[in-house]
Amino acid sequence: MAAPLYPCIWFNGDAAMAVQRYVSVFPDAKITTETPMVTMFRIANQSFMTLNGGPQFSPNPSISFYVTFPDTAVLEEVWKQLAADGHVLMPLDKYDWSPRYGWLQDAWGVNWQLTVADGKQGYSITPLLMFCGEHQNQAGQAIDYYQQLFPASSVDFVMNYQPGQSKMGEGIVHAIFHLAGSPFRAMDSAVEQPFTFSEGLSLVVNCDTQEEIDHYWEQLTDGGQESQCGWCRDRFGVWWQVVPSVLGQLMTDPVRAPRVMQALLKMKKFDIGVLERA
Numbered sequence: 001m002a003a004p005l006y007p008c009i010w011f012n013g014d015a016a017m018a019v020q021r022y023v024s025v026f027p028d029a030k031i032t033t034e035t036p037m038v039t040m041f042r043i044a045n046q047s048f049m050t051l052n053g054g055p056q057f058s059p060n061p062s063i064s065f066y067v068t069f070p071d072t073a074v075l076e077e078v079w080k081q082l083a084a085d086g087h088v089l090m091p092l093d094k095y096d097w098s099p100r101y102g103w104l105q106d107a108w109g110v111n112w113q114l115t116v117a118d119g120k121q122g123y124s125i126t127p128l129l130m131f132c133g134e135h136q137n138q139a140g141q142a143i144d145y146y147q148q149l150f151p152a153s154s155v156d157f158v159m160n161y162q163p164g165q166s167k168m169g170e171g172i173v174h175a176i177f178h179l180a181g182s183p184f185r186a187m188d189s190a191v192e193q194p195f196t197f198s199e200g201l202s203l204v205v206n207c208d209t210q211e212e213i214d215h216y217w218e219q220l221t222d223g224g225q226e227s228q229c230g231w232c233r234d235r236f237g238v239w240w241q242v243v244p245s246v247l248g249q250l251m252t253d254p255v256r257a258p259r260v261m262q263a264l265l266k267m268k269k270f271d272i273g274v275l276e277r278a
Contacts (some may be wrong), residue, residue: 001151002208004182007065007127008049009243010057010200015039015050018108024050025081026067027074028123033248036043045124046185049204059200061089061193064103064111066128068121072100075114082106105119109200123184126176127203133196134235137171139186142236149219151181158194166190180205199231202239210272216242217269230270242270 036083171188223235
């Protein structure tokens with residue numbers, strides 16, 4: 001794999017506006033690549049991709065971004081900026097697990113969980129997968145499956161619900177793990193939810209070779225679903241993009257890009273050879 005896994009957020013034509021907002025609100029944030037279709041940016045340790053995909057999909061709370069701040073004042077300023085035109089799901093307050101924590105959905109539907117670091121952690125951002133809907137209580141199974149699939153993977157922490165703590169039965173309160181060197185968190189929802197994973201927020205797997213593309217595509221679609229242009233859904237409902245690492249270079253070539261685009265639009269699983277010949 002060419003790079004660690006990273007999330008892709010689907011926007012309805014306003015990705016540039018959202019990214020500009022994020023890099024102005026969060027400390028240690030910058031845009032790394034910008035095109036009319038795709039923008040890459042980074043906040044602290046976490047890379048993001050945004051896609052101007054249209055009105056078909058939008059993010060929801062099934063995947064949020066868990067942000068730890070070493071400083072309460074910084075946390076509260078970021079919260080203030082994001083909540084101004086967003087929606088608060090859990091008020092910024094003191095909870096059993098944190099002296100300062102809150103969960104909000106911003107103006108674009110992207111979900112953020114903000115908390116103060118416990119002294120061991122610095123400033124960091126981690127994608128958090130919440131298993132709910134038809135995939136309720138599958139967090140443990142999913143973590144085990146991903147651990148076998150991706151290299152440089154580990155499970156750092158798992159806490160299960162105690163009897164009576166969840167309305168949805170047994171499951172995971174919170175888990176911290178790594179896939180391909182990238183940090184992730186996961187949980188099973190404690191209550192019934194009206195949503196589940198969607199294309200509105202997917203995870204990108206960059207592959208250097210066709211063999212890698214074939215491997216990850218086969219494993220992620222086993223019990224899942226194939227879609228167009230390198231997109232697929234796994235057996236746990238999570239959406240992935242399995243893409244060749246050379247794609248960015250091909251798509252930024254003004255001569256080859258239109259031909260490459262025409263070729264990839266005809267594909268489900270990417271074929272590096274066909275794209276390079278285009």
